[in-house]
Amino acid sequence: MLKDLTPQPADKIMALMALYKADPREDKVDLGVGVYKDPTGATPVMRAVKAAEMRLVETQATKSYQGLLGDLGFVDAMRALVLGDAVPAERTVGAQCPGGTGAIRQLLELVRMARPGARVWYSEPTWPNHPAMVKHLGMNAATYRYFDDATGGVDFDGMMEDLKGIGPDDVVIVHGCCHNPTGANLDAAQWQALTDLFVASGAVPFIDFAYQGFGDGLDADAAGVRGLAARVPQMLMAASCSKNFGLYRDRVGLALVLAEDAATAELTKGAISKLNRVNFSFPPDHGAKVVEIILNDPDLRADWQAELEEMRLRMLDLRKSLAEALRKATNADTFDFVAEHRGMFSRLGLPPEQVRKLREETGIYLVGDSRFNVAGLPADRLDELAAAIAKG
Structure with missing residues (x-):
């Protein structure tokens, strides 16, 4: 029966993750996977989540x-x-x-x-x-x-x-x-x-x-x-x-x-x-x-909202900084929309060939349609990323 199965196309995001993991370059940049990352590149457990988990472990009486x-x-x-x-x-x-x-x-x-x-x-x-x-x-x-x-x-x-x-x-x-x-x-x-x-x-x-x-x-x-x-x-x-x-x-x-x-x-x-x-x-x-x-819980909720707001504002700041870097690198306002968008993602509008070149030549990993994860941007390398994007 199982021999009658047909091969399934690989999930594009999962395939990109595998390529990134296999890339030996130390300066590679993962802008593909859709998870929030802090300035160190880690996806942290939120403070309120940690506190709530500790309370749950201490008080939960059943797993029914x-x-x-x-x-x-x-x-x-x-x-x-x-x-x-x-x-x-x-x-x-x-x-x-x-x-x-x-x-x-x-x-x-x-x-x-x-x-x-x-x-x-x-x-x-x-x-x-x-x-x-x-x-x-x-x-x-x-x-x-x-x-x-x-x-x-x-x-x-x-x-x-x-x-x-x-x-x-x-x-x-x-x-x-x-x-x-x-x-x-x-x-x-x-x-x-x-x-x-x-x-x-x-x-x-x-x-x-x-x-x-x-x-x-x-x-x-x-x-x-x-x-x-x-x-x-x-x-x-x-x-x-x-x-x-x-x-x-x-x-x-x-x-x-x-x-x-x-x-x-x-x-x-x-x-x-x-x-x-x-x-x-x-x-x-x-x-x-x-x-x-x-x-x-009012205290945990307040702490959760405060940390969520920190995350939101950090992504907004990265958006604005990348838009400024791209304006400087291209001498045009082509990518100003990045600062106006909201959330974790934007799409740069780059052709698939340029996305491939960015990955192969500079180690910058975007999804094939040029979607990128804002939270994955390295704040200290935005000029470098903008220059690579502007190069085409």
Whole structure:
């Protein structure tokens, strides 16, 4: 049987990681892998996470199963973090999932269960797992324009033009903030126009919310999403704690559904419970409990927010410094958009051949579409990196 399997293409990020690891050059620079790095190049465990883990180890009395929806204390705390008081709690259903990826997968399965012929839209470009999962599940797919390569900003006119015909059978994946891979975000007016479109069309918004707190701050990053939730009858959201809590390997995610009414929310709860049961039964508890402890303890929460803000401001400073270095190296404003983008990533708009040359000739590792991890930038080598990029 297994001999009938066909070879699968290597994951591009994983392949890039392998190339970087095998590269013997001491001055190589990893700008590909999507994890936060501090000035030393390490991905640290956050202070509040360490403290919450110590408390958990000291006080946890059992490792017995949680319910199928996971730790409901975590679900309640995360719902408040992402939605605030935008919608009544009785209209929401939350389920803990193995990471943001697991949450997206469960919500796509929920869509397929509720409306087998639904069409799922995602931005062009987007995080590669969006199209991969939609394709794997055999769902109908469509793309909408998002990034303007000429300006380095959002092609909002193109986006709205592509989405103008959506209706109740359409589900539209939208990045809540810090768009991956481009870093270009919708502004307040654009969120308002997009919300108007969802209300008028009856299409279902599906928010991928992986980077709250990495852009303009916890509440600012959620403003567009909360405004949307307050007006639409139904919405799907996948939230991740990998980036803003640094819990990458603990796989902590939330699948959140906004239903039209309490009765529909209860129906949805049963459906998600069923999906969790057949996919993984019970989600992993450790990281979710850590998040719950932090969000419900005023001192730990304050320390977590302070460290998250340090991370956010550091990335903003790196953005501005790289943009200045590129302006100096190119004697042009071509890359000024880097300073305007938000989050962990931006895309430089370099052709694949130049990305390859940067890797082979200078040891600078970017993803093939020229996406780079802002947090991976070495602050003391920005002029050197800018010169290599400008060389072409």
